[in-house]
Amino acid sequence: xxxxxxxxxxxxxxxxxxxxxxxxxxxxxxxxxxxxxxxxxxxxxxxxxxxxxxxxxxxxxxxxxxxxx
Numbered sequence: 001x002x003x004x005x006x007x008x009x010x011x012x013x014x015x016x017x018x019x020x021x022x023x024x025x026x027x028x029x030x031x032x033x034x035x036x037x038x039x040x041x042x043x044x045x046x047x048x049x050x051x052x053x054x055x056x057x058x059x060x061x062x063x064x065x066x067x068x069x
Contacts, residue, residue: 007014021033036044 003014003017006017010017021028
């Protein structure tokens with residue numbers, strides 16, 4: 001599940017989800033949030049059918065803050 005998916009579920013913005021995780025790191029297991037590399041993101045984007053990097057803001061793994069560039 002991506003951070004954007006959680007934002008939709010909780011009816012908020014992706015950045016709010018990511019801020020909440022940052023503020024409450026002690027409440028989450030160490031492997032709860034991770035960051036995809038650019039190559040991993042491109043692979044995920046290709047598989048999900050998103051054709052443009054600017055489309056939808058789905059830019060990482062579960063609660064990922066951004067793509068490593």
